[in-house]
Every structure is written in structure tokens, then in C-alpha cells.
Amino acid sequence: MHCTAFLKCLLTVCLINQVSGLETVTGKYGDTVELPCNNGHVMKGLVKWKYDVDGNILVKHVGQNASFSNDVNYKNRVDIKQDFGLIIREVTMADQKTFTCMVAGDDDILEYPVQLVIYKLPSQPQITNQTTAMAVGKLTKLAQCRTESANPAANITWFKNKTPLLSDGTAIKISTTVDVDKATGLSSTKSDLEYTAMKGDIGANFYCQIQHIRSPNMDSSPLIFTVNYPTEEVTLQVVSLGPFKEGDNVTLKCTADGNPPPSSYIFYMKGEKKTVENSNTYTLTNVTRESTGEYKCSLVDSEDKAASLPITVEYLDVDLSTTGKIFKGLGERFEMTIDVKASGTPQTSWRKGNIKLDSLPKFDKLKYSDSGVYECVVSMAGLKKTRTFELIVQGSPVIKNLIKNRGGSVNKVLTCEAEGFPKPTVQWSVNGTDFAETAYVDGKVTYSITIVPKVNLTVSCTVSNTLGSVNKSINVSPLVEDLTIAKQDQKDDYNDQATLAVGIVFGLILAVLAIGLAYWLYMKKYRQGSWKTGEKENGSAEESKKLEENQSQKADV
Structure with a gap:
């Protein structure tokens, strides 16, 4: 406001001088200025430069050297041009006055006054007394902006995100003062900003701008303040990845939207209350199905500001009616049952070796091929339980077939097909060669022997296991008799x-x-x-x- 009044006064003086014919020269502080004498139209006579009433600077006759006064203000700082213009070096605010060029002719003395106006550019904006944070709803002094050594005095305007701030005396207060240095006559302007923050001011840029009639606007560096506000809402979340199963650790995290955030929280767990200092997390270790339930957290100093969420601990129990090795007799009935207890709906699958089964094992009449290792897989929500058992179908040996075949010119090959579990062993009633047996699959095995009968023989095949034995005989003739037959x-x-x-x-x-x-x-x-009545055939x-x-x-x- 002081700057604006000064500029108005200066403009008024200039207008008056223009009306009265007073010439005005503007000079920059510290520079050299030239004051004209009647615009250089001096042909003869005596020229004298003075200021005020009795301030003599110099005298010069046309065609002669100038004579300088001993005025301490201008000695060694002034000179005169050939057109009688006055040169003043290193002008200061003390030089801002009216200088008069007096020309004495033959008949008259003429005076040509010149008004010298000095200007000085302001310094770059300086931010001082800056705070770091402001609270929502509270008037806070944010900073002071200052510029120095200007003439006329500079103006300061505060901005938020490129929008000028206007003082309303309540939410925004801007105090601006101008100080004039008595020694230099230059002005320093300072402006204090007080501001009432809102949540929307988070991340806002504040800055001040220096405005001067003789220079472009200059902006300070942006100022960013921390906006503090109380907590309005509390949030509880699970940090650990679910689903959770028994034995897992579950970490809870409590957060508040206030700034600065609270440093401590209260966690409520199945009727227990735990205060956590300097942290916002709490870990439930080795959870069980009994850990399923509602969990809550709140502020320490305001328990009504709280949040809650449910946590489910998944579990899966699988029990087979029989496990391990199961021995059953051939032809018996067998059925496996399964008991599943789970927190959800599980998926169950059965396999026998590499073969997928459509349902759980159930047999009305067991066969040897039903023997094997059975696997049950039950899965649900990241849980998986595998149960196995081995079914062993037992039976005393049976000879399914006993046959003979030619094996060469004089050889006979006897083949005995046996069935039973454990695997039957064979005993022949004759000696022979080329003993052989097939792979034992589904309780079946075939044994063979090569013999060379010399006379008619009755050969027996005896197969046995731990459950019993059985034999069967076949008649074998020599090869000559076979040829005759x-x-x-x-x-x-x-x-x-x-x-x-x-x-x-x-x-x-x-x-x-x-x-x-x-x-x-x-x-x-x-x-x-074809014969007719009364007719005769030839x-x-x-x-x-x-x-x-x-x-x-x-x-x-």
C-alpha cells in the first residue's frame, strides 16, 4: 500500500511538471545520468548549474573551462558536456531532486529546471520464518517474504497454486510493511502470511511474488507444508495372503487417515485386548480353527474410532475306515468309507496307481485284479490331504489249464497256467529243460517246461502258496507213437x-x-x-x- 501511494504521488508530480514545463530525467541507482540544459540550445553567455536555493555545482562561460564548487555532495562526481548538459556519476537517492540550468545572456537570465528521479530494482524474494506444518482449521503463520533496497518500494503478493491469496482477516491474514533505510533512502518490503489449512491443501504450492514498476515479476521457490488433521476413519486389513489354514501366521494392519498417523493402536482378538506401541501391525501365530472370528482395532485415545473384519481359518480332516495294508480273500465283499470334516466344500478324487476312479472303492466280489495301492486326494481352499491304502486280494492256488505242445523233433512243451495270491510256485513231477514263467499279473502266472518222453508218461504240475496247493496231471506219449497215431x-x-x-x-x-x-x-x-367228355386221346x-x-x-x- 505504501508503494502504491508513492507511485501515485510520483505520477502526480510528473503530471504537474509536464503542465508547468518541468523536464524529468529518470536514472538508475548507482549509474551515471545526464541532465540537459535547454535540450542543448545554449549559444553564448554564462551557464550555471545549481540545486535547491543555494546549492551551487559549477559555472561555465561559453568557450571557457568550467569552474566547480566545493559542494561535498557533488565534488568529483559531476562534469559538464559541450552542450552544457550536467553529468552526475553514481547517483543515489540524495540526487533525487530538481536541478536548474541558469543561462545568463546579454539582456536576461533564463532558468531550465530538470527533475531527477532515481529508481532501484528490488532484490530477489527471500523466505524466512517458514514453518513446516499447518493444522486443518487452525490459523497458522506459514512464512515471511522479504525484498530489499528498492525504489520505489516493491509490492508482495502471495499465491497458492497460481491463485492470488486475498486477506480476509479470518482464514487468511496478510501483513505487509515497508521500511526505508535512512542512510540510503531505499525501501525494503516484507509480508507475513497466516493461513487456515483445509484437507485439500495437502500438496499445495505456496509462493510469494515480488512486483515492481521497473522490473518483471519475481517468484520465490514453492513452499509445501505438511497438513495435519485428526483421524476421522480407522481401517483394518489383513497383510498376509489367504486363504488361511491351521498353523499359518496372520498379520493384521490397522491404519488411520489422520496426519500425522497415530503411533499406537489397540487390537481386539477373541475377547483379548492388546495395545501395540510404535507399530500398526499385530501377528496371530499358529492359528487354529478356533481362531476363526471377528477381529477389531482402534485408536488408543479414542476407542470409538475402530474397524473390524472377519477371519476364517480353513481346516480339512480326512479319515479312511481302514488304512495301511488290507488283506481280503478272493470273492469277498469290500467297501471303503471316508469321513471328511472341513470348513467348506471339499473336492474328493480316487486313483488306483495311474488310473482315475469314478468313485470310492467298492467291490461285491473281489478279484485278483482289484489288488493295488489306492490313493484318495481331498482338496479345498488351498488345503490338500492325501490318504492311501493297499488292498491285497488273497487266494489259494488254482490250475486254470495244463496243456502239451510239440517243441521240436522229439521235444514236448508242457504249460501250466496257475492263479492265486501270494504268487504260486510250481513243481513238476518230471525233469526237463527250458524252464520259463510269464510275468505275474492280476494273480496269474504261467509256467512251462520242455521234456523228451521215451515212454508213455503221466506228468503232474503242482502249484502252491502259503494258503495251499493243487496239482493236475496230463498224459504224454513218446514222439514215435504220436506219429503212428x-x-x-x-x-x-x-x-x-x-x-x-x-x-x-x-x-x-x-x-x-x-x-x-x-x-x-x-x-x-x-x-x-385237358380231356373233354366223349373225346379220346391219340x-x-x-x-x-x-x-x-x-x-x-x-x-x-
Whole structure:
């Protein structure tokens, strides 16, 4: 405001001087200025420069050297030009006055006054007394902005996010003062900002701007303040990743929207109350299904500001009706049952080895192929339980088949197919070579032996396991007898084939006779149907009789 009044006064003086013919020269503080004498139109006579009433500076006659006074204010600081203009070096605020050029002619003395106005640019804005934080709803002195050594005095304006702040005396108070240095005559301007913060001021940029008639506007560095406000809402969250199962650790985190945030919180856990200092987290260790429930946290100094959330601890219990190795007899009934207790809906799957089963194992009549390791997998919400058992179907041995085959020119190969569990072992009643056995699969195994019989033999195959034994015999003949029997079989086969051929030929003959008889009967019927009453057929009665006899003979054949 002081600066504005000064500028108005200066403008008024300039206007008055323009009206009265007073010339004005503006000079920069510390620079050299030139004051004209009648704009250089001095042809002859005496020229004298003075200020005020009796302040003599110098005298100069046309065509002669200037004579300088002993004025301490201008000695060694002034000079005169050829056109009688006055030069003043290193001007200060003390030089801001009216200087008069007096020209004495032959008949008259003329005066040409010149008003010298000095200006000085303000310094860069300086921020002092800055605070670091402001509270919502509380008027707080934020900072002081200052600029020095200016003429005329500079103006200071405060901004928030490029918007000028206007003092309203309540929420915003701006106090500006101007101090004039008595020694230099220069002015310093300072402005204090008091501000009532809102939540929306978080991250806002405050700055001051220096404004001067002779220089561009200058902005201070941006000021960012911490905005403090009380807690309005509390939030509780789970830091650990769920779902949670028994044995896990669960970390809870309590946060408040106030600034600065609280340093301590109260956690409420299943009826217990725990105050945590200098932290906002609490960890539940080794949780169990009993840990499922509602959890809460609050401020220490304001327990009504609280938040809560539910926590579920998942559990899964799986029990089979029988575990380990299960021994059952062949043909028995078997059914496995499972008991599942879980916090949710589990998924259950069964496998036997690498084969996926559609349902849990249930057999009305067990077979050896039902033996094996069964696996049950139950899963739910990140939990997985695996249970296994081994079913062993037992049975005393049985010989399913005992056969003989030729194994070469004189060899016989005997094969004994056995079934049972544990795996049956074999015992032959004869000695032989090339003992062999197949893989034992689903309770079945086949044993073979090669022998060379010299006489007719009865060979026994005996198979046994821990549950019993069984044997079966087969007759084995020497290879020569087999060949004889084979030839006889071949002869018999030839005779049988000849008999079959004769039968086929005889059958064909009978078929031809049957067709002929059928044809004769047909013709006879036809002829009888074509005779008319009173007519005679060609031929004698004897011929007809002979024809009938011939037909009868053919029929007998």
C-alpha cells in the first residue's frame, strides 16, 4: 500500500511538471545520468548549474573551462558536456531532486529546471520464518517474504497454486510493511502470511511474488507444508495372503487417515485386548480353527474410532475306515468309507496307481485284479490331504489249464497256467529243460517246461502258496507213437472223405429222380385236365398202359 501511494504521488508530480514545463530525467541507482540544459540550445553567455536555493555545482562561460564548487555532495562526481548538459556519476537517492540550468545572456537570465528521479530494482524474494506444518482449521503463520533496497518500494503478493491469496482477516491474514533505510533512502518490503489449512491443501504450492514498476515479476521457490488433521476413519486389513489354514501366521494392519498417523493402536482378538506401541501391525501365530472370528482395532485415545473384519481359518480332516495294508480273500465283499470334516466344500478324487476312479472303492466280489495301492486326494481352499491304502486280494492256488505242445523233433512243451495270491510256485513231477514263467499279473502266472518222453508218461504240475496247493496231471506219449497215431488219424480222415463224396453223389441222384417224378405227375395232371367228355386221346389203350408202367418203374428206382 505504501508503494502504491508513492507511485501515485510520483505520477502526480510528473503530471504537474509536464503542465508547468518541468523536464524529468529518470536514472538508475548507482549509474551515471545526464541532465540537459535547454535540450542543448545554449549559444553564448554564462551557464550555471545549481540545486535547491543555494546549492551551487559549477559555472561555465561559453568557450571557457568550467569552474566547480566545493559542494561535498557533488565534488568529483559531476562534469559538464559541450552542450552544457550536467553529468552526475553514481547517483543515489540524495540526487533525487530538481536541478536548474541558469543561462545568463546579454539582456536576461533564463532558468531550465530538470527533475531527477532515481529508481532501484528490488532484490530477489527471500523466505524466512517458514514453518513446516499447518493444522486443518487452525490459523497458522506459514512464512515471511522479504525484498530489499528498492525504489520505489516493491509490492508482495502471495499465491497458492497460481491463485492470488486475498486477506480476509479470518482464514487468511496478510501483513505487509515497508521500511526505508535512512542512510540510503531505499525501501525494503516484507509480508507475513497466516493461513487456515483445509484437507485439500495437502500438496499445495505456496509462493510469494515480488512486483515492481521497473522490473518483471519475481517468484520465490514453492513452499509445501505438511497438513495435519485428526483421524476421522480407522481401517483394518489383513497383510498376509489367504486363504488361511491351521498353523499359518496372520498379520493384521490397522491404519488411520489422520496426519500425522497415530503411533499406537489397540487390537481386539477373541475377547483379548492388546495395545501395540510404535507399530500398526499385530501377528496371530499358529492359528487354529478356533481362531476363526471377528477381529477389531482402534485408536488408543479414542476407542470409538475402530474397524473390524472377519477371519476364517480353513481346516480339512480326512479319515479312511481302514488304512495301511488290507488283506481280503478272493470273492469277498469290500467297501471303503471316508469321513471328511472341513470348513467348506471339499473336492474328493480316487486313483488306483495311474488310473482315475469314478468313485470310492467298492467291490461285491473281489478279484485278483482289484489288488493295488489306492490313493484318495481331498482338496479345498488351498488345503490338500492325501490318504492311501493297499488292498491285497488273497487266494489259494488254482490250475486254470495244463496243456502239451510239440517243441521240436522229439521235444514236448508242457504249460501250466496257475492263479492265486501270494504268487504260486510250481513243481513238476518230471525233469526237463527250458524252464520259463510269464510275468505275474492280476494273480496269474504261467509256467512251462520242455521234456523228451521215451515212454508213455503221466506228468503232474503242482502249484502252491502259503494258503495251499493243487496239482493236475496230463498224459504224454513218446514222439514215435504220436506219429503212428497221426498217420492212422490221417488214413481215417481219407476214408471219411471218400465216404462223404459217395454220399454226396448218391444224394444228387435221388434229387434228380425226385425232380423227374414231380415233372411226370405234373404232366399227368395237366393232360387229364385237358380231356373233354366223349373225346379220346391219340394212341391205343395198350400204349397208355405201357406208359403208366414205365412211369411206375422209374418211381420205384
